[in-house]
Amino acid sequence: MGFLGVLEDKHLLHVPATVVLDERPAQENDPGRGEGLKHGTGRHSHIVLVPQPSDDPNDPLNFSPTKKLTMMLIVGMGAILYAATIAPLLSPGLVVIAMEFQRPIGDITVISGYLLLVVGATGPFVSACSRKWGKRPMFLISSLFGLVGTIIGSCANTYDTLLTARIVQGFSISAFESLIISMIGDMYFVHERGYFMAMTQFVLGAASNFSAVICGPITANLGWKYLFHIFIPFAAVECVMLFLFVPETQFNRDRRYELDEISEDGAQVTQEKKESQHIEALEPSRPSIPPAKTFWQQTAVFTGTYSNDNFLQLVIAPFAVCLNVAILWIVIVSGMSVAFYVAQSYVMAQIFSAPPYLLTASGVGYLSMGPFIGGLLGAVFMGVVSDPLIGWASRRNGGVYEPEYRLLCMLPGVLSGLGLMLFGHLCERQASYYVTATVHGIDLFGILCIAIASSAYGIDAYRDMSSEIFIIGMVFKNFVFYGFSYFVNDWTATAGPAQVFYVFGGIAFAMVVSTPPLFIWGKRYRSHWHRHNLLEKLHIKTHAEM
Template sequence: MTGQTINYDAIPGNTNLVDLDGSMAARHSSGNKKIVLIPTPSDDPDDPLNWTPRRKWMSMFCVVVYTYGVGIPSAAIYSVLTNISAKTGISLGDLNSGTGYMFLFFGLGCMIFQPLALQYGKRPVYLFSVLATALVCIWSPYCKTNAEWIGSKILQGFVGAPIESLCEISVSDIFFEHERATGMSIYGLALLTSNYIAPVVAGFITNGMEWEWVMYFCSIWGAVAFIFLFLFMEETNYNRKVNPVKVLEAITSIDMVAESDMNVSSDNEKINPVLSNKTVEERLGNINENFDTSDEVEYPKTSSRTWVEKMSFTHGLKSKFLLPHYLLGPFKMLFFPSVLWAGFVYGSSLVWFNLLNATAGMILTAPPYNFSPSMVGLSYISPTIFSCVFFFLSGALSDWMKVFFAKRRPDGLSYPEDRLWILIIYMVLGFLASIGWGVGAYYEKHWMLLVISMGVLGGCGIFGVAAGVTYCSDSYHELDTEGMVVVIVIRNLMSFACSYGLTHWVTNMGLKNAFISSACILLFCNGTFLIMRYTGPYWRNKTKHLYWKFVEENRKILED
C-alpha cells in the first residue's frame, strides 16, 4: 500500500451500490449488472468473496453448526430451571444470575478471542470454542452451590464468546454488501432457534431421566459439532490483493457525498464519484487495509487447493505478530456514536429474550396452566416457528431496501441507515407480544394467547441482529471486526445488567405492570432508529477524519 493516500473527506459507510447508467469502472454482480460488488473482490478463486455458491453456503452452514454447538448448551436449562432449583437448592434468582454472568462473559470474551482469530485464524478459534464448551457442560451437573454454578457459567460464557461476534465477521468475509443482511439473518436465525429448540428437548430429557442428562447430551452434541467443523470448516481470513489498473474501486473512497446530500449543510455540491478528477491511487486510497495493490497477481480461474490444504490451520495466520494491536483496536471504536447505538439496539433485543426465558417456567408451570417441564419445553416451538417467519422479513427485506433506496438516489448512493426501517415491525409486534405474554398471564387467559405472544416476542429478536450488526458493518466496514467487539460487549453488558434483576423485577412489580413497562421500553428502544436514521449521517460525517486516521494507523502497523 506504499504511496496510497487516505481520502479524509470520504464519509464512511456511503457507497455507490447501484450503477444506474453503467458508467462505473467497477466489478458488478453477475445476477444484477447494476449492483456494484462491495468490497471489490480480487481475481483469486480462493478469495472468500469469489468462492463458488456451494463453497460459500458450506461455510455458512459451518457457522450455523458452530452456533448450534455453542448455543444449545447455553439455553438448554431454560425449561428446567425449577427442576434444577428443587434438586440443588439454588434459588431461581441465583440460577438466572448465573445466566446473566454467562452472557456477560460471552461479551467480554470477545475482547480476547476476536484478536486471537485475527492473529492466528478463525478456524482454530472456532474449533477450540466448541470443544471447550462441550467439556464445560460436564461440570454443570456437579454444581451444588451458587458459587460453583456461577463459576461454571462464567467459564461457559468465556469459551463460547466467539458465537457472539466472530460469526458476524465470518459472514462479512464471504458476502457482499448487498447480500450481507441475508447472511446475518441466517446466523441470527441459528442463534435464536438454537436457544429455542434446546429447551424443547431438555424438557423431555428431564421428564424421562434427570436434568443432569440435559448437560451430558449437550456435551455429546458439542463433540459432534467439533468433528464436523474439523472436517468441513474453511478459514475465511484472507489478505486481499486488488490490481488498481484492472479494478477501479467504486466504494467509500470515491463516494464523496457532500454534506448537503447528508442533511448537514446546503453550501457544498455533491462530488460525482465517477467523474471527479482523482487519480487511481487517490480513488483506491480508502480501501480496506488488508488490500495490497502494489503488484498485479495472476491467479488460476478455479481453486487448485486440495481438501487437506483447505482445512489447513495456517491459512489465517499472520506472519507478523500484531496481537497487542488487535487487543487495543476495539477501544478506538468507542468514539463512534453509530457503533454505540448498534450495540444498544442489539442489546435491547437480548433483554426481552432473557426476560422471556426467565419467566417462561415461572408462568407456565404455575396455576392455572400447570405445564410439566416437557410442556414448557414444547412451548419454545412457538418462538422457533416465528423466528423462521421473521427471517424473511429481516434479512431479505433489509437487503432489498438497501438496493431500493440506492436506485432512487443520484449515482446509486446507499447509506447504512437505509436498513433500519425494518425495526418498525419489531416496534409494533414486540409491543403487542409483550402485553399478550405478561398481561395475558396476569388475567389467566388461554394458554394459546401466551404461547403465540411468546413466539412473536422471541422471534422478533432476529430484527435486532439484522439491524444492529449489519448497520455497524456497513458504517465502518474497514474496522468492522473491532466495531463488532464493541457492539457485542454493549449488548451483553445490557443483558447482564437486566438478567441480574429480572426475577426481582417481575416478582416486585407483578406480571401485569412488569410487562406493560417492558412493552413501553421495547417500543422506545427500537423507536430510537428514527433518531439514528436522521442523525446517523451527521455523526458519520462528523467523525470521518478520526475514522480514517484510525484506518491509516492500522495500515502503517500492517506495513511496517
C-alpha cells in the first residue's frame, strides 16, 4: 500500500502516470534509479522532469520560462475575455435589457443560454481540429469570432440582433475554455502545473465575477451597448497578440520521453536512452536535431498535421473518453460544481433587484466582489498548496508520485456545499447583502478547490487524453448551463432560493464525498484501463497513440 492508502497494483510493475518525482528518497531504495534522465535546475535539481523534454529546441517543454509565461498570459487574457467575460456580460443588466425590449427576464436569460448551447455544440469540433491541425489555429479563429460577435452586439437595436451577436460570440469560447488547460500539459512539467492550473481555474471560475463588478456600473451609467463598445478594442488587441506571440504547442514527441504515459519503469527508459545515444554515436548519418524556428516561422497559422486519424474519430473521441470511469467522474464533478456557481449568477439580478433589496444594475454587479475575492483566495490557496503538497506526499512515498495525491486538495471543497446552502437560506430570510456576498465567496472558494483538484488529477493521471477530458467537460457544463437557463429563474420564483440551493448544496457535498474511493483505488483503475483500453478496442485514438 502506498502513502495515505493508495492501493498498489498487482498486474503492472509500473502503472502509467506513476513516476519518480523526487530522486533523493527514490535513490535510497534503488541507487541507479533516474540515472540518465533530465532533472530540474536550482532548488528543483532533485526533481525528475516529467515528461522528459526532447532535444528538439521546438519542443514546447524546451521553451524558455519567459516565453512560456508570455504565452500563458496572452492565452489567459483570451480566457478572461471570452471564457470568463462574454457569458456573464449581460447578467447585471438583465432587468434593464428586459425592460428595454419589453420581454420577460427569462427571455433575456435564454439569450445567454443559446450562447452556452453553441459553446457546448462546438466543443467536439474544436477538439478534433486542435488534434488534427494544432491549438494555434483554434485560438486565432475563436478570437476572430469573438471580435465579430462583439461588433454585431455593439450595433444591436432589436432582440433578434442581440441574439445573433451572442450566438456568434459563442463560437469564441470553446478553445479558450478547454484548450488552455491542456496547453499547460504541453509546456509544463508535472511539478510546475499546480500553480498554472490554479490560476487558469481562477480565470475560468472566478474572474467573471469581477467582470460583473465592471459591467454593472457601465450598464447603469452608459447603457448596456457600451459593454460591447468597450469590449471591441480588447478583442482586437488579443487577436494581434495571439498571432505574434503564441506559437503552436502541439508537438509529436517520441514516446520514449513520455514517462507519465508509458508502462516501463525509469530504469528501462534510462537504458533505452543510453542505447539510443550509443546508436547515435555509431551512426553519424542519422538526422541531426532540427534548428529552432525563427520568429516569423512561428507565426504560421497552420504548422502541419498532427494526427492521421480521420476527422470523425477525433470528433467522437471526447465522448468516448467517458467510458473511463475516472474521467467520467472528473467531468461530472468539475462541471457540476461550476454549474452551481453559474446558477447563482442567473438569479442574482432576480433576487437583489426585487424588494427588499431594490438594487440597481450597479449594485447587483458590486455584489460579485464577494465571490471574486473568495475565488481569488481559493486560487491563491491552491497555487501555494497544490505543488508542495504533492511533493510532500511523493517524498513520503519513496519519491514516487501518484496522481491521486492531487485529490487531497478536494477536502476544502466541502465549503462549496456549505456555502450554497447558506446562500439560499440567507436570501430566503432576506439577510444583509453583505452577508450573502460573503457566503457567496465561501462557496466559490470551495468550488474552485474542487475544479482545480479534479482537473489537475485529470491532466496528471490521463495526460494522453487531457484535451478530450477538458473538451467534454466544457461540453457537459455548458449544456448544464443551458438547461439551468430554462428553469432556475422560474424555480427560484416559485419555490424560493432556499429550496433551490439546499438541493445544489447537497449535490456538492455528495460529489466531495465520492472522492475517497477514487483516491484509494485510482491507481489500480489506471492499470486496468491501460490493460483494457476501450478506446483501443473501438479504434478511437488519442494523441499519445498517434
